[in-house]
Amino acid sequence: MLTARGHGTRVTLVHALRHADGLRAVSAKTAGETVALLEYLLAVCYASTRCPTTRDEWLGWVRDGTPLTGAADWLDGRPDEHWDLFHPTEPLGQNALLAPYLDEHGAGPAQLVIEHAGDYNQFFDHHHLEHPTPLPADAAFRAMLTQHAYGPGGRARMPGKETLGPTLTNLAAGRLSTRIRVVALGTTLGDTLRLNLVPTAEDPGRFNRTWTVAPEPRRGFLTKPSGRRVDGPADLNTVLGRSILLRPTVTEDGTPAVDRVLMAAGELLEPLGHHRTQDAVYDGEGAGSADAKPLRPSATKALWREAHALYAAVADRTHGPDLYDRLALLRGRRLSLWAVGLIAKQTTVVTWVSDTFPFVPGRERDMRYAAERGSLIADHVAAWLFKAAYVAWTVTYPNPKPGDKDRQIARFDARPEHWAHTAEPFHTLLDETTAAGTEERVDAALVAYAAELADCARRFLGNRLDSLPANSRGMRARAQAVRCLESGLTGRTAPDELKEDRE
Structure with a gap:
């Protein structure tokens, strides 16, 4: 039954x-x-x-x-x-x-x-x-x-x-x-x-x-x-x-x-x-090689962060007949791709993970582009949230004990909030990309996505810094951390979508 x-x-x-x-x-x-x-x-x-x-x-x-x-x-x-x-x-x-x-x-x-x-x-x-x-x-x-x-x-x-x-x-x-x-x-x-x-x-x-x-x-x-x-x-x-x-x-x-x-x-x-694993998805480095291994579920990286590999499986037409080769024939029809994995730490099961991604045959290159850029933007924001946390730590704890470093930095590290929040706007980005009719609309959706991630990152960092004391050291730590994050979101190395939001 x-x-x-x-x-x-x-x-x-x-x-x-x-x-x-x-x-x-x-x-x-x-x-x-x-x-x-x-x-x-x-x-x-x-x-x-x-x-x-x-x-x-x-x-x-x-x-x-x-x-x-x-x-x-x-x-x-x-x-x-x-x-x-x-x-x-x-x-x-x-x-x-x-x-x-x-x-x-x-x-x-x-x-x-x-x-x-x-x-x-x-x-x-x-x-x-x-x-x-x-x-x-x-x-x-x-x-x-x-x-x-x-x-x-x-x-x-x-x-x-x-x-x-x-x-x-x-x-x-x-x-x-x-x-x-x-x-x-x-x-x-x-x-x-x-x-x-x-x-x-x-x-x-x-x-x-x-x-x-x-x-x-x-x-x-x-x-x-x-x-x-x-x-x-x-x-x-x-x-x-x-x-x-x-x-x-x-x-x-x-x-x-x-x-x-x-x-x-x-x-x-x-x-x-x-031919026995026709649904398998490979990352960018392994795809196409004889010893390539399918993507594994990760305890530290959500499935949506691998969506670009999923769309790459459909966009790249050099891997021979498989599930994605056939789905590409259904042009104009909207489908959903459901990814499922089991996370285990050595011999202990941790949890099941699953996520659903929209797919419209014929739009796979736009989907891949949006997923790649979306993941890149999210990774960039996360990296600068950590750098900002590190700056706040160096000011707040000028003489730390080595064993306390990770715990002290975690006090200011807003990456957990960032990753928990980003899943929803990322899926919204994918939905808007499937509905978009032009490259300009895809680019506009990416800019809006980047703006939301940047605004939320500023808020998440601010919430973490609220625990600082209201003295000169605390104010200096806050100011330097906020300045660090802002330079990362708008600086020379930032993705164009983040910089475009500030122009």
């Missing part, structure tokens, strides 16, 4: 595909869980072979709104036992080989939910994972899909040497856990799925329904195996990145649920080629 926006209710996978154009979207508790659901629906489309095989056919599907009923029929025609989350030997998405160890070594359902598990070096003391509160079966299914796609690296709780083998504890990072995943959003669920289907004439490959059913033996756990090659798009979207087993129970009101979970190492893959 999944939650679909549009009907505002839970629906089955079959219903979601059969009525995809009557549903606005699928929705989950986190951005990553929503992506995992979309990937699973795409996998069903691939496995059914009812999907476009060429770029031109894909374009026809998108423009004509070709129904996804063929995929729904394929799924509806499979035996019910193939989709049983609690099947004794072929549990959906799970590894039944863990069954003998589930009761003794399993943990509470919190272990299944990425953001609830905490540190994935799970040999540490994790009392919170023992909490037995059942998790509804539909929520457990969605959390399982998210683990397969996004599970962080680490060490599993169960003792490998006493169970299936010593490498059972080695949790590899999921295929999406270290990069930003970009989804093209349409007006309906059906539109979104069609936009993101990769047209291909190759065999869809295995649909990884369960660990114990596969065209070739899956990895063992006595030694670390080499990664296996993905054999098609259905295989890619259903890779079992974790060995998972769920113990069924029933809640007081009769709802199917899970009360115990065992989780360990899953499948390992060979490095994925470009």
Whole structure:
């Protein structure tokens, strides 16, 4: 079961595909869980072979709104036992080989939910994972899909040497856990799925329904195996990145649920080629090179600050066929690009990050220019806010202790307020750029954006400096810091948009 926006209710996978154009979207508790659901629906489309095989056919599907009923029929025609989350030997998405160890070594359902598990070096003391509160079966299914796609690296709780083998504890990072995943959003669920289907004439490959059913033996756990090659798009979207087993129970009101979970190492893959990561975005330095790595989510840099790389992926037409190459064919149509990432500090999950960016095919160069200039202006303002804070510090603390320096400078550093505020005007800039008809209007939008950032930077710095004492040293620190910021916003090295605002 999944939650679909549009009907505002839970629906089955079959219903979601059969009525995809009557549903606005699928929705989950986190951005990553929503992506995992979309990937699973795409996998069903691939496995059914009812999907476009060429770029031109894909374009026809998108423009004509070709129904996804063929995929729904394929799924509806499979035996019910193939989709049983609690099947004794072929549990959906799970590894039944863990069954003998589930009761003794399993943990509470919190272990299944990425953001609830905490540190994935799970040999540490994790009392919170023992909490037995059942998790509804539909929520457990969605959390399982998210683990397969996004599970962080680490060490599993169960003792490998006493169970299936010593490498059972080695949790590899999921295929999406270290990069930003970009989804093209349409007006309906059906539109979104069609936009993101990769047209291909190759065999869809295995649909990884369960660990114990596969065209070739899956990895063992006595030694670390080499990664296996993905054999098609259905295989890619259903890779079992974790060995998972769920113990069924029933809640007081009769709802199917899970009360115990065992989780360990899953499948390992060979490095994925470009044709397997067609939504990947690369930064300016790495783009185009053979060893380029997709952009990673950052704990210190918001996704909107990487928007220029997203638009560059569409504007540069030298990287071969991919998602952005196809989206460029939809000239004149406004779309949204949804970027999602998981931030983890070593083996500890920090948070999900996501952002949505407007895109109009045919306007990609203007979008890239606005995003690049917008990021440059924001970086410039931030740099001078720090310099102003440094000036205030040198005057206020003439004889500081080395260990106090960072804390003392932070007192006057208004960059946190600047970054928190800038996201909204940056998105306004992008919206105005998509609506602009001329370069002059784009330039005017950039000047207005720069003016807002400069005005707010002056206010943010002033608020920080209000803590200075009302004496000669405090007044001197304020005056020099304000003068420093002003010279940075209007000086020779300032972006033209900032200087134009003062003319």
